[in-house]
Amino acid sequence: MRQITDTLLMVRPVAFRMNEQTAVNNYFQEDIKNADVNKQAQQEFDDFVKKLNAVGVKTIVVDDVIEEDTPDSIFPNNWVSFHENGNIALYPMFAPNRRKERRLEYFARLEEAGFKINNIVDYTAAEEDDLFLEGTGSMLLDRVNQKAYCAISPRADEDLLIEFCEDFEFTPVIFTANQSVDGKRKPIYHTNVMMCLAEEFAVICLDTIDDAKERKNVLKHLKQDGKEIIAISEAQMHEFAGNMLQVQGAFDKKYLVMSAKAHGSLTKEQITKIEKHCEILSSDLHMIETCGGGSARCMMAEIFLPKTN
Incomplete structure (x- = not known):
């Protein structure tokens, strides 16, 4: 089993804005009244894809459809995950307008690229019972040690x-996992905001796990599997320092991908620890x-499917 991949599915936005349907429990979002919000998001997306491609990370970029009005389509890792056994999982989404992001026609692009799809495991019927599990936003998969880390929330x-x-x-x-909102502790909407699992290390905001027993248990699992713990503060988490993904580029070189804001929030000591294992x-x-309340990790759906050739 592999923990990291060199191929990502990414969705270029066409109707990006703050999603009013997700803002109820995503406390990272802000509403910017600006006609150029989508245009700027597209520019950031294109620059990001270029940087990934420049180091040899392969991206399969699909375009969102304007008619569907899906403001969060740029975050595909919430509705789908791809697995080494050829299975794809489809997930139930909290916001009705995010359910329209699940577009099976994207899978044809993966098959064209030489990936093999054996089976689709569909959990979306749970939406009828108002139950949700938003993919690798809600769950952090340690694929090698076969563990799924999950902070329970309205979306998990x-x-x-x-x-x-x-x-x-x-x-x-x-x-x-909780964060402080207006003086109250409220559940963090997605686990991947407070935690990142790489091959040899984990970046984690332990301060969000208020229950000492739970915190101890999470640490026990990470240490048991030989992960170096790189702890970040709640303030750094708010700069999206937990929302990172390790990927593989050309010549098997590894990178920890994050936003400029997340990078800027890290201390020299944290950067040194990360750079022992891979480049940033x-x-x-x-x-x-700012508008989407998600960052670099949310934009990348990792493809682990087997190749047909």
């Missing part, structure tokens, strides 16, 4: 997580982060 249902783990043979590592690749995603 525990029973659905367990169902996914049974189907895909992962062990669930369940906890609650960062890109300016200011508009996407």
Whole structure:
């Protein structure tokens, strides 16, 4: 099993803006009244893709469809995940307008690129019961050690997580992660905002796991699997320092991908720890982060499907 991949599915936005349907529990979003929001997001997206391609990371870029009015389509990792056994998982989404992001025609592009699809495991019927599990936003998959780390929230249902783990043979590592909003502790909407799992290390905001037993359990699992722990503060998490993804470029070189804002928030010591394992690749995603409430990791759906040839 591989933990990182060199190929990503990415969706170029056409109707990007702050999504009013997700803002109810994504406390990272801000509404910018600006006619150029989508245009700026497209520019940030294009620059980001160029940077990935320049180091040999392959991107399969598909265009969003204007008619569907899907403001968050730039974050495909929430509705789909791709697995080494040729299976694809489709996930139930909290916001009705995000459900329209699931476009099966994108899979034809993957097949054209030589990827093999064996089976689609569809969890989307759970939406009828108002139960959600938003892909690798809600779950951090340690594919090598077959563990799924998940902070329970309105967008991550525990029973659905367990169902996914049974189907895909992962062990669930369940906890609650909170952030301070107007003086109250409220659940963080996605696990991948407070945590990143790389091959040899984990970047994690331990301060968000208020329950000492849960925190200890998460650390136990990470250490058991030989991960170096790189702790970030809650303030750094708000700069999207938890929303990172390790990828593989040309000549098997590894990169930790993040936004310029996340990169700028890291201390010299944290950067040194990361650079022991891989290079940092960062890109300016200011508009996407501010309006979308998501960052670099959310924009990349990793493709682990087997090749047909």
